[in-house]
Amino acid sequence: MSLVMPSSTQVKYSEKNKLFHQDISLQRLYKNVLIKDFSKHGRKVVKNLRKEKPEQYLRLIAQILPKENMKEEETINGDPLTDEQLCEIIRSLEKELQLVTDSKNQDVCPTKVKKTT
Numbered sequence: 001m002s003l004v005m006p007s008s009t010q011v012k013y014s015e016k017n018k019l020f021h022q023d024i025s026l027q028r029l030y031k032n033v034l035i036k037d038f039s040k041h042g043r044k045v046v047k048n049l050r051k052e053k054p055e056q057y058l059r060l061i062a063q064i065l066p067k068e069n070m071k072e073e074e075t076i077n078g079d080p081l082t083d084e085q086l087c088e089i090i091r092s093l094e095k096e097l098q099l100v101t102d103s104k105n106q107d108v109c110p111t112k113v114k115k116t117t
Contacts, residue, residue, distance in 0.1 A: 050057040081089075 049060070
């Protein structure tokens with residue numbers, strides 16, 4: 001009977017994998033604790049926040065709502081482009097449009113060349 005020892009890369013991978021799974025379980029634990037706490041006290045806290053600190057209440061809404069709307073929009077149109085990518089596409093199209101416009105203007109209004117003697 002032969003004994004097969006795992007290579008050092010397999011050991012490192014399995015250690016990282018264990019750590020990764022521990023992180024996930026901690027995330028789940030914290031998430032579950034927060035969900036329970038919010039389920040029990042959330043409405044009261046949000047109501048008090050709105051009355052006592054309306055600026056923080058609005059800041060909280062501003063932080064949460066755009067993320068929800070963004071996710072809904074992405075699922076509706078399936079467009080995963082970032083704002084920077086969209087701006088780059090727009091700039092590129094504007095440059096192309098300007099080139100087309102310039103070339104049409106040159107064809108329609110050719111410049112006159114004066115003859116020199």
